Amino acid sequence: MAKPFYITTAIHYPNGRPHIGHAYEMIAADAIARFQRQAGRDVRFQTGTDEHGLKMVQTARGRDMDVRALADEMSGYFHEIADALDISYDRFIRTVEPEHYAASQAIWKAMEEAGDLYLDRYEGWYSVRDEAFYEEKELTEGDGGQKLSPQGTPVEWTSEETWFFRLSKYQQPLLDFYRANPDFIRPESRRNEVLRFVEGGLADLSVSRTSFDWGVPVPESPGHVMYVWVDALTNYISGIGYPHDRAQFEKYWPADLHLIGKDIVRFHTVYWPAFLMSAKLPLPAQVFGHGFVLNRGEKMSKSTGNIVDPKALAERYGVDALRYFLLRDISFGQDGSFSAEAIVTRANADLSNSFGNLAQRTLSFIAKNLGGEMPDAGRGDPADQALLDEVRAACRAFRAAFETLSLSQALDSWMAGVFACNQYIDAQAPWALRKSDPDRMHAVLGTLVRAIRELAITIEPVVPGSAGKMLDQLGVTDRSHEAAEDDGWYERQKATGFKIAPPTPIFPRLVLEEAEEPA
Ligand code: ME8
Numbered sequence: 001m002a003k004p005f006y007i008t009t010a011i012h013y014p015n016g017r018p019h020i021g022h023a024y025e026m027i028a029a030d031a032i033a034r035f036q037r038q039a040g041r042d043v044r045f046q047t048g049t050d051e052h053g054l055k056m057v058q059t060a061r062g063r064d065m066d067v068r069a070l071a072d073e074m075s076g077y078f079h080e081i082a083d084a085l086d087i088s089y090d091r092f093i094r095t096v097e098p099e100h101y102a103a104s105q106a107i108w109k110a111m112e113e114a115g116d117l118y119l120d121r122y123e124g125w126y127s128v129r130d131e132a133f134y135e136e137k138e139l140t141e142g143d144g145g146q147k148l149s150p151q152g153t154p155v156e157w158t159s160e161e162t163w164f165f166r167l168s169k170y171q172q173p174l175l176d177f178y179r180a181n182p183d184f185i186r187p188e189s190r191r192n193e194v195l196r197f198v199e200g201g202l203a204d205l206s207v208s209r210t211s212f213d214w215g216v217p218v219p220e221s222p223g224h225v226m227y228v229w230v231d232a233l234t235n236y237i238s239g240i241g242y243p244h245d246r247a248q249f250e251k252y253w254p255a256d257l258h259l260i261g262k263d264i265v266r267f268h269t270v271y272w273p274a275f276l277m278s279a280k281l282p283l284p285a286q287v288f289g290h291g292f293v294l295n296r297g298e299k300m301s302k303s304t305g306n307i308v309d310p311k312a313l314a315e316r317y318g319v320d321a322l323r324y325f326l327l328r329d330i331s332f333g334q335d336g337s338f339s340a341e342a343i344v345t346r347a348n349a350d351l352s353n354s355f356g357n358l359a360q361r362t363l364s365f366i367a368k369n370l371g372g373e374m375p376d377a378g379r380g381d382p383a384d385q386a387l388l389d390e391v392r393a394a395c396r397a398f399r400a401a402f403e404t405l406s407l408s409q410a411l412d413s414w415m416a417g418v419f420a421c422n423q424y425i426d427a428q429a430p431w432a433l434r435k436s437d438p439d440r441m442h443a444v445l446g447t448l449v450r451a452i453r454e455l456a457i458t459i460e461p462v463v464p465g466s467a468g469k470m471l472d473q474l475g476v477t478d479r480s481h482e483a484a485e486d487d488g489w490y491e492r493q494k495a496t497g498f499k500i501a502p503p504t505p506i507f508p509r510l511v512l513e514e515a516e517e518p519a
Contacts, residue, residue: 005041006252007033010260011050011093011235013131014074015059018081019300020338021261023310024293027323028332028407029259030087034461035402037088038481044252046239047082048093049075052215053131053228067214071096084311086319086464093239095216095231103238104216104231110279111165112219122162122206129153130263131228133206151263162227163208163218170274171202177273183286185269186405187333190262190289194269205271233272237281255284265289288405291335293326296518313343317510320463321347324411327462332407340516347510350411351463355418355455356507358425359470362448363503369434372499374449374490378442383424390420391451395458395484402461414459421451449474450490457484466506473503 009029012022026047033045051071060067075094082089093100111117125134127149134155139147147155175198178184178191185191208224209215215225234242236255241248258268268287276283292299295306314322325343328350330336366372394417401410425448433441453471457479460467471479475498476489483489 002040002042004044004252005033005036005257006044006240006255007036007046007257007259008236008239008255009047010258010264011048011095011232012078013053013055014049014051014071014078015055017074017077018310020295020308020310020313021293021300022078023081023085023313023322024326024330025259025261025290026082026087027085027326028290030085030089031323031327031407031461032257032259032402032405033088034464035399038457038461038479038484040480040482042251044091044240045089046091046093046236047087047089048091048235048239049078049095050228050232050235051075051095052225052231054128054209054212054214055131057212057214058128068096081311084314084319085323088464091239093235095235097238099244100231100235100238101216102244103242104226104234105219106243107234107237107275107279107281108226108230109219110281111275114278114280116166116169116278117163117207118166119161120164121159122164123159124157124206125149125155126158127151127153127155132267135203158211160210162206162210163221163224164204165207165230165275165278167202167205167271167274170277171198173277174198174202174270174273177277177283181285184283185265186286186288189333190265190269194265197266198270202270229267229271230275233267233275236272236284254282256286258284258287260287260289262289262291288333291330291333293330294335294337296339297337308338317343317347318508320466321351321507321510324351324463327407328411330408332405339518341512341518344510344512344516347507350415350418351466351507352509354415354422355459356466356505358418358421358448359452359456359473360503360505361425362445362452363473363500365430366445366449366500367502370445372501374494374498374500375442375446376439378444378446379437379439380443381440383428384443384447387420387424387447388450391417391454392485393417394420395454398458399481411459411462414455417451417455417458421448421455424448424451446490450487453489454484457481469506473500 007029009025033043037043056067060070079092130149130151130153134149138150139155142148149155178195185194207227207230208218209227210223213225215228216231218224218226237253240252260268273283295308298306300307325346329342329346394413397413398410401413428444430441430444453474453476456467456470460479475493
């Protein structure tokens with residue numbers, strides 16, 4: 001068995017409903033998880049909700065609700081959207097689970113035993129929106145003279161007795177770790193930001209709160225709950241059984257990839273590794289900070305009212321069209337924009353008109369003219385092998401790029417294979433050969449079936465529902481990377497007498513409605 005592969009998304013704050021940014025992160029992580037499963041890895045994929053903290057308390061208060069009731073309701077929407085988007089998570093964690101409390105208290109005790117926790121008075125700035133402490137020097141001034149965090153959110157002065165974590169002690173160990181593991185923080189631009197931040201010196205971190213009680217209680221310290229980021233980060237180990245299920249924990253930890261957004265890189269690449277070093281646990285292999293999804297180039301926010309419900313998008317355009325669009329049109333690691341016309345244009349060009357049409361034309365022709373029987377070897381031509389070579393190269397390029405998380409580039413390579421097929425089908429014109437040269441027609445159609453199968457397996461992680469249907473139409477059961485390059489499949493499948501049924505179109509052509517057109 002190949003090495004296990006443990007991948008996580010951030011766990012999302014359920015103080016509101018899921019938005020397209022959450023959907024984007026889950027989709028990207030899901031495509032990577034599916035890709036690694038195809039590679040034969042024993043994948044563990046975790047997502048979930050981060051339910052403690054002052055932001056939740058304040059939101060509940062604003063809605064005149066019990067905070068737990070708010071968490072239950074909102075977490076449900078995240079669970080629902082994960083299912084609606086075909087997210088193949090193995091574990092959906094909620095930080096209100098008792099096992100998560102136990103794990104958070106266990107890592108706390110380990111940090112305490114290391115001598116890294118002490119009680120003192122915290123006085124400083126806190127942003128509820130970011131659930132983050134900031135130093136005076138990091139703040140900027142808003143238009144009305146109010147102080148703002150580097151993320152542009154309001155900060156308030158807080159002063160209370162809290163536990164502190166000796167973050168300062170880990171400055172040098174962290175810098176040494178970054179140097180020894182150049183791929184720990186990706187992409188490069190985020191790595192540089194973190195290096196600069198840590199080189200600038202680290203202050204000890206306030207890690208408990210006494211002014212509210214919605215959190216994991218600090219062991220043997222009545223009145224203190226853990227700072228929400230301490231328990232939030234711990235989800236990555238509590239979800240795989242830390243500390244009670246040693247076998248499972250040791251199988252999957254350290255994580256291969258924490259996939260998160262660019263705004264929370266500091267928590268994952270400074271605080272989290274420091275907590276783990278303190279608790280004497282191994283560090284994750286990589287943290288990837290993806291970019292933000294913008295609505296027509298604009299940041300989405302409650303005040304501008306331009307937040308888009310990902311479920312509505314999936315219902316309108318199709319889950320796979322949405323998944324494909326997000327991974328193809330946004331260069332992974334950078335910000336990117338979406339709009340109705342961009343989704344429609346991309347989905348039609350690549351999926352409907354190119355790949356879908358290719359499969360539809362080929363399979364319906366076989367169903368209609370050969371009674372669904374798989375074409376014979378017929379009379380081959382060098383053009384056939386040339387096409388298969390081109391498709392093989394395109395699928396390999398896809399895999400090489402996907403492996404390094406160049407997701408958009410991977411899809412571009414895959415499309416080169418689809419284009420090659422469309423050129424081939426136009427040049428060979430099998431429908432014209434039906435009467436004039438049936439032997440040649442068989443060879444052309446058989447070549448296309450092989451090519452379509454390889455392309456469909458390759459794209460499966462990105463558009464699992466549609467590629468799955470296409471592979472069902474061809475009776476393909478093994479969808480691994482190894483199977484993709486299995487050149488003996490065609491003859492074996494033909495020998496079973498498998499018949500291709502008249503296919504139903506898989507990627508419907510989308511039409512932009514008037515209301516969706518740019519103003
Ligand atoms: O930060 N585009 O939760 P969260 C892309 N609970 N990604 C976006 C985005 C956008 N417009 N907006 C947010 C939290 N994200 C913490 C995480 S992990 C131990 C705790 C991303 O609900 C964001 O960067 O605010 C983060 O990775 C994720 O969505 C959840 O954000």
